[in-house]
Amino acid sequence: MQATGQSTLQLQNASLLAPFLHEAQTARLFPDSKTLVDMPLAAPPKEVAAAYASLRLPDNEEQRRAVLQQFCRSWMLPVESDLRAVLPQSAAAPPPGWLPHISDPGIRQWAEALRRMWGVLCREATPDVLLHPDRHTLLLPARPCPFVIPGARFREQYYWDSLWSLRGMLVCGLVELAQGVVSNMLGLVEVHGFVPNGMRTYYLNRSQPPLLSQMVAALHAATPDDSQLLLRALPALLREHSYWSTAPKGVVLRASDGQTHQLSRYWADWSQPRPESYREDVSTAAGLPPAGAAALWRELASAAESGWDFSSRWLADGVSLNSCRTTQVVPADLNAFLYQMECNIAAFASELGQAELAASFEEHAQRRLAAMQALMWDVAGGQWRDLVLAAHGDTQTDAAAEGTAVATGAAAPAEITATAAATAAAANETCSAVTSFQQSTVVAASNWVPLYCGCTPAGSPDAELAVTSLQASGLLQAAGVAVSLNDTGQQWDWPNAWPPITCMLVEGCEAYGGMAGSKLAAALAQQYLATAHSAWGQSGRNYEKFDSRRQGAAGGGGEYECVDGFGWTNGAALVLLQRYGWRPAKELP
Numbered sequence: 001m002q003a004t005g006q007s008t009l010q011l012q013n014a015s016l017l018a019p020f021l022h023e024a025q026t027a028r029l030f031p032d033s034k035t036l037v038d039m040p041l042a043a044p045p046k047e048v049a050a051a052y053a054s055l056r057l058p059d060n061e062e063q064r065r066a067v068l069q070q071f072c073r074s075w076m077l078p079v080e081s082d083l084r085a086v087l088p089q090s091a092a093a094p095p096p097g098w099l100p101h102i103s104d105p106g107i108r109q110w111a112e113a114l115r116r117m118w119g120v121l122c123r124e125a126t127p128d129v130l131l132h133p134d135r136h137t138l139l140l141p142a143r144p145c146p147f148v149i150p151g152a153r154f155r156e157q158y159y160w161d162s163l164w165s166l167r168g169m170l171v172c173g174l175v176e177l178a179q180g181v182v183s184n185m186l187g188l189v190e191v192h193g194f195v196p197n198g199m200r201t202y203y204l205n206r207s208q209p210p211l212l213s214q215m216v217a218a219l220h221a222a223t224p225d226d227s228q229l230l231l232r233a234l235p236a237l238l239r240e241h242s243y244w245s246t247a248p249k250g251v252v253l254r255a256s257d258g259q260t261h262q263l264s265r266y267w268a269d270w271s272q273p274r275p276e277s278y279r280e281d282v283s284t285a286a287g288l289p290p291a292g293a294a295a296l297w298r299e300l301a302s303a304a305e306s307g308w309d310f311s312s313r314w315l316a317d318g319v320s321l322n323s324c325r326t327t328q329v330v331p332a333d334l335n336a337f338l339y340q341m342e343c344n345i346a347a348f349a350s351e352l353g354q355a356e357l358a359a360s361f362e363e364h365a366q367r368r369l370a371a372m373q374a375l376m377w378d379v380a381g382g383q384w385r386d387l388v389l390a391a392h393g394d395t396q397t398d399a400a401a402e403g404t405a406v407a408t409g410a411a412a413p414a415e416i417t418a419t420a421a422a423t424a425a426a427a428n429e430t431c432s433a434v435t436s437f438q439q440s441t442v443v444a445a446s447n448w449v450p451l452y453c454g455c456t457p458a459g460s461p462d463a464e465l466a467v468t469s470l471q472a473s474g475l476l477q478a479a480g481v482a483v484s485l486n487d488t489g490q491q492w493d494w495p496n497a498w499p500p501i502t503c504m505l506v507e508g509c510e511a512y513g514g515m516a517g518s519k520l521a522a523a524l525a526q527q528y529l530a531t532a533h534s535a536w537g538q539s540g541r542n543y544e545k546f547d548s549r550r551q552g553a554a555g556g557g558g559e560y561e562c563v564d565g566f567g568w569t570n571g572a573a574l575v576l577l578q579r580y581g582w583r584p585a586k587e588l589p
């Protein structure tokens with residue numbers, strides 16, 4: 001785990017309080033496991049830990065729970081007492097030019113309500129977080145700025161959510177707020193070398209889909225006169241790129257023609273239950289020996305790093321969470337994001353006059369693109385497939401701690417033969433090439449994310465094929481785009497439709513898919529607007545995810561109730577409304 005200064009202190013305290021965390025989470029003190037880890041301490045951690053050590057816990061379950069509850073009341077502060085609501089600068093300014101021109105009064109009112117949500121979701125840390133960081137799990141950069149939370153239980157800034165929130169803020173003219181959100185992330189990279197999953201210390205073991213360079217690009221387009229932005233962002237992006245492209249996240253694959261390719265995967269530096277989902281992870285690993293449980297917990301945390309927590313994409317048997325094998329998957333969307341990051345770094349370097357750096361990142365981008373084309377592009381299926389590395393074997397060893405396959409995963413069919421040990425070697429500094437892997441058969445919306453990232457030229461035969469295959473995929477439903485065809489009960493599977501994915505598909509089809517792509521993009525955009533508007537009209541809610549089959553219905557499944565707020569839902573709606581207007585379509589082309 002990479003941590004320095006303030007966060008080291010915070011993490012040391014987390015380990016001091018680990019016995020309490022275990023007991024309290026196991027006793028189910030709160031319906032949502034995340035509540036406890038977001039509550040500030042009322043006294044210095046050493047004092048709290050000493051008080052806990054002197055506590056006599058009764059054997060009787062109910063009495064034990066009551067004692068733990070009383071302990072929490074005495075030694076902890078209410079959730080959200082580390083935050084205060086703050087109105088972003090320019091929130092009171094008149095709505096941006098495009099918004100008052102929406103002709104339908106009901107839609108105009110909705111757009112106005114969405115715009116006001118940035119004020120509702122904006123937070124800053126209380127002075128106590130800066131004064132006593134060791135009492136808090138809120139993670140701050142050196143010079144923290146106000147930020148936007150997704151909403152409800154997600155009461156901190158998140159990494160990939162921020163792209164759609166940021167773009168929503170920008171179409172509303174909230175430039176200072178957007179600048180602060182990006183500054184927070186750059187500040188975290190400057191200290192930790194990567195952007196954590198979210199701004200809490202328990203997220204420091206992993207990142208999330210790497211979209212910072214896209215946020216910098218969006219902000220740069222909105223503030224072309226800010227000469228400082230790229231100067232600050234470029235070194236941070238270089239650090240982030242290295243975090244994603246070196247082992248254990250970086251892997252080397254050898255194709256059947258002998259050619260080696262460097263790609264990346266999700267890999268969390270964590271082999272314990274996630275503190276924010278402690279009870280859930282303990283229960284998923286029930287019955288496993290300690291080493292097997294530790295390996296599974298890494299796989300679960302790595303799935304959380306993907307943003308797709310959880311999905312059949314990561315499950316060896318396609319349905320059970322205890323077959324999670326995220327680190328054995330080399331994801332198409334992750335590598336597409338990294339391709340885009342490499343292109344953006346090249347463009348920023350070139351703008352700053354750093355020609356050599358620009359050329360080297362153009363080369364990185366071209367190499368990754370060639371690898372994706374050679375290994376992930378499914379010509380017959382017209383989509384980019386995740387790659388599944390052969391399973392490492394049946395148990396966890398020290399090698400597992402270095403990033404090898406999970407214990408519980410069934411071996412992938414060995415279409416391309418090689419030794420399982422090669423998978424393990426992929427994680428090592430020596431970077432021996434993995435030769436045993438195959439394309440995943442899961443039909444997930446992520447298979448078309450490379451279209452959004454420009455992994456094939458606009459209007460090319462491959463791009464047109466991708467649009468046609470998306471139309472035939474079964475993912476496009478009456479009220480939205482399902483993220484996969486597999487009904488597992490997990491939230492990143494059938495029948496859920498997630499705003500960021502829909503937005504990426506719309507923009508990918510529009511930018512690269514020729515005439516057919518543009519038509520589909522416009523129809524998908526209207527479908528999203530119709531369902532988001534209908535949900536708001538029926539319930540006053542802005543759900544984090546939707547049911548792709550029923551207009552205005554919330555999504556479900558997974559380890560927490562569908563929440564309201566919601567950063568990326570509102571951002572995607574505002575961005576699509578500004579781009580496409582309100583033109584309800586009858587059906588998809």
Ligand SMILES: OC[C@H]1O[C@H](O[C@H]2O[C@H](CO)[C@@H](O)[C@H](O)[C@H]2O)[C@H](O)[C@@H](O)[C@@H]1O
Pocket residue numbers: 034150154158160161197198274276277304305307308309310559
């Ligand atoms: O508490 C469980 C998990 O919750 C988060 O994941 C979900 O919400 C995030 C915020 O909107 C979103 O970025 C992610 O895609 C969702 O699946 C969190 O990111 C996980 O790390 C956490 O374990």
